[in-house]
């Protein structure tokens with residue numbers, strides 16, 4: 001189930017939405033799109049690049065076409081991380097450093113969950129996605145990503161640029177915002193309170 005939270009400029013948690021329609025409505029002003037695609041078996045060659053893009057086109061041709069002119073696929077890769085993965089501490093640092101891309105990026109979760117933190121207006125948005133959900137980040141949107149202390153996710157990363165994942169760090173100061181584990185804990189607390197009401 002997708003969940004979206006809005007944070008103020010000082011990092012305070014302001015609002016939470018969990019319905020697709022509400023999530024889309026509140027992602028819209030940031031130029032971010034969200035949706036669901038079926039998870040299909042996909043043989044991706046190692047590394048990123050045009051061969052990966054071709055494999056993704058074969059599996060998700062119709063879905064890519066439905067994205068319209070917002071996105072043209074030029075390269076793709078797959079990221080898969082499991083708890084205890086020795087690569088995770090370095091990858092996590094890289095993903096957590098706020099950055100922008102020169103072109104739009106689509107990420108489709110094939111398994112597990114992950115949290116994007118996006119700059120939006122004066123504040124921030126936290127978007128928690130799970131398997132079968134995709135998100136399109138427009139070119140130039142400052143964002144970061146986390147999957148927690150014990151990451152468990154697999155995602156296709158689709159790029160509009162042939163070089164694949166190419167990030168420009170923003171280096172901008174930002175308030176303390178919840179990382180994945182805190183985000184999930186606070187979200188569950190809120191949903192529990194709503195259910196109890």
Ligand SMILES: [Fe+2]
Nearest residue numbers: 099101105143
């Ligand atoms: Fe990114």
